[in-house]
Amino acid sequence: MSRLGNCIAMMDEGIERMLEAIPDLPVEQARLCRLMLMVGGRMDEALDEKLKSQQLIDSEFLTLLILYSSPDGSSTPGELCEFTSQGSTNMTRIGNTLVKRGLISRGASAEDRRRVVIRITAAGRRFVLKMLPPMFPRVEAMFAGFSATERSQLSRLLRKLAKNLDQLDAEDAS
Amino acid sequence: MSRLGNCIAMMDEGIERMLEAIPDLPVEQARLCRLMLMVGGRMDEALDEKLKSQQLIDSEFLTLLILYSSPDGSSTPGELCEFTSQGSTNMTRIGNTLVKRGLISRGASAEDRRRVVIRITAAGRRFVLKMLPPMFPRVEAMFAGFSATERSQLSRLLRKLAKNLDQLDAEDAS
DNA sequence: AGTATTTATTTCACCAGTGAAATATAAGCC
DNA sequence: GGCTTATATTTCACTGGTGAAATAAATACT
Numbered sequence: 001m002s003r004l005g006n007c008i009a010m011m012d013e014g015i016e017r018m019l020e021a022i023p024d025l026p027v028e029q030a031r032l033c034r035l036m037l038m039v040g041g042r043m044d045e046a047l048d049e050k051l052k053s054q055q056l057i058d059s060e061f062l063t064l065l066i067l068y069s070s071p072d073g074s075s076t077p078g079e080l081c082e083f084t085s086q087g088s089t090n091m092t093r094i095g096n097t098l099v100k101r102g103l104i105s106r107g108a109s110a111e112d113r114r115r116v117v118i119r120i121t122a123a124g125r126r127f128v129l130k131m132l133p134p135m136f137p138r139v140e141a142m143f144a145g146f147s148a149t150e151r152s153q154l155s156r157l158l159r160k161l162a163k164n165l166d167q168l169d170a171e172d173a174s
Numbered sequence: 175m176s177r178l179g180n181c182i183a184m185m186d187e188g189i190e191r192m193l194e195a196i197p198d199l200p201v202e203q204a205r206l207c208r209l210m211l212m213v214g215g216r217m218d219e220a221l222d223e224k225l226k227s228q229q230l231i232d233s234e235f236l237t238l239l240i241l242y243s244s245p246d247g248s249s250t251p252g253e254l255c256e257f258t259s260q261g262s263t264n265m266t267r268i269g270n271t272l273v274k275r276g277l278i279s280r281g282a283s284a285e286d287r288r289r290v291v292i293r294i295t296a297a298g299r300r301f302v303l304k305m306l307p308p309m310f311p312r313v314e315a316m317f318a319g320f321s322a323t324e325r326s327q328l329s330r331l332l333r334k335l336a337k338n339l340d341q342l343d344a345e346d347a348s
Numbered sequence: 349a350g351t352a353t354t355t356a357t358t359t360c361a362c363c364a365g366t367g368a369a370a371t372a373t374a375a376g377c378c
Numbered sequence: 379g380g381c382t383t384a385t386a387t388t389t390c391a392c393t394g395g396t397g398a399a400a401t402a403a404a405t406a407c408t
Contacts (some may be wrong), residue, residue: 040214
């Protein structure tokens with residue numbers, strides 16, 4: 001696994017050379033795109049690796065976190081598909097493995113019997129509470145040297161970017 | 175595909191609830207992590223989709239871009255593995271498909287005959303020059319409403335984050 | 349010259365996720 | 379009651395990527 005720094009340095013040079021052949025290239029924006037993809041990708045890899053030791057994959061973990069942090073500890077497959085960006089096929093499988101491990105329960109909804117209610121179990125809550133704290137040092141180290149101002153700047157800019165991405169998706173759909 | 179805005183709103187509430195059960199949770203950092211993963215992931219999806227129409231996958235496209243923007247239009251499998259974060263097995267396959275499409279050429283290096291030299295072809299350069307410009311409007315729209323200051327802030331913060339991630343990886347390795 | 353190391357490829361079994369189609373159930377609407 | 383719609387599951391073929399092991403070829407070490 002090569003350092004991000006190398007990849008970034010390489011990109012910076014590469015884009016300069018690109019600019020010579022393609023003068024109307026939106027340099028800053030292209031650079032930011034690549035940066036987002038590289039840094040986001042690396043964070044994803046890091047998470048995958050951490051979860052591997054717990055025999056979990058990120059979609060399963062995220063599903064569990066969403067359930068944990070939902071007001072009543074429950075949700076439905078459809079809702080979980082939305083928030084995790086997973087297809088229904090995959091969500092069913094995620095449910096299967098989490099049920100098998102006793103971390104969630106599945107049952108028919110009382111009001112609408114088409115719906116399946118997925119609920120985090122006590123064991124599931126214990127699992128989350130045991131998993132998260134060991135991650136804190138690493139999460140803090142990621143943002144070492146970030147002032148409170150910088151953190152809120154980054155947060156603001158990422159949210160702004162997210163808004164634009166939603167806008168683009170909406171235009172595509174229409 | 176649900177809007178990012180929904181997922182973010184949901185996360186914001188979820189983290190607040192988490193904080194009640196886990197008081198020493200590094201809230202800001204955790205939020206930033208999730209934001210990076212969500213936004214980065216969405217950008218990745220968008221890229222995949224764009225490339226699909228060109229019968230390309232992102233690792234192939236990135237490989238081609240790196241070759242295009244390298245000083246002499248050439249590289250080696252090992253180097254490309256580093257910069258694309260791909261395994262060697264996969265790099266060989268990427269090479270196969272790009273050769274099959276006539277976008278790159280592969281041959282033994284003159285100096286070190288263990289090495290394979292991968293070079294972008296004239297057709298490969300034409301392909302890149304035809305692919306990129308249609309992407310510019312979208313790339314610009316992603317950062318619509320970003321001032322020059324905001325763009326350079328984001329760039330700086332992402333690079334800082336990248337540096338910290340490299341630092342963490344280095345500590346793990348040692 | 350002979351062993352060890354590097355670079356790349358091949359094979360292979362596997363993993364996580366996609367997408368479409370078929371099925372089952374249960375509401376909702378005339 | 380009968381049609382349509384919504385929700386979830388199952389099956390299945392597929393995609394993109396992983397990781398290990400075996401192989402091949404060339405270079406480096408001593």
